[in-house]
Amino acid sequence: DSGVTQTPKHLITATGQRVTLRCSPRSGDLSVYWYQQSLDQGLQFLIQYYNGEERAKGNILERFSAQQFPDLHSELNLSSLELGDSALYFCASSPRGGTGELFFGEGSRLTVL
């Protein structure tokens, strides 16, 4: 158990819909990262938050948005869903003063039909 909690574990929805994925980082970690894992794209970095502020942005679509709340949990919002958005979405956190290692949650598997 990494200490990173993600909900829901599985989600099935239709094209055009909107979903929210939730992540609670490890106790004490201020940074939260979102990654997308798909068969054709591999593991892609989406976005990073540090103590409520956006820190880095990767290959995140404009239809996607995220935020980190004062209690440090984070939400990834995916809207106008397309078939190609079907993937595993991972949240990770990293310790303060660490050397870059990430601790991953078990992921949220999104299926868009």
Place this chain on the structure above:
Amino acid sequence: AQSVTQLGSHVSVSEGALVLLRCNYSSSVPPYLFWYVQYPNQGLQLLLKYTSAATLVKGINGFEAEFKKSETSFHLTKPSAHMSDAAEYFCAVGNFGNEKLTFGTGTRLTIIP
């Protein structure tokens, strides 16, 4: 800019044989290097990391990796494969001050009884 190349998307070895998973990196600054393992339907788990200390790094489950700057490589090895080692393995690169990790495309390891 940084990138990772994992040679071989699938590797099969016999139980008890040497495991060798290849990773080459590119980084414009001194890198931090990581190996992660992903078991089916689970998140990524840190196996080991290199952060500019000893070049031979030992990790969990009997795995180790050697940082070779001249070859820009960070290959993962294990002397004797076990059935429980069957999983997908990801190499990742980061660096000091840049907390975003860049992952390779992964190598699926199959163990033959």
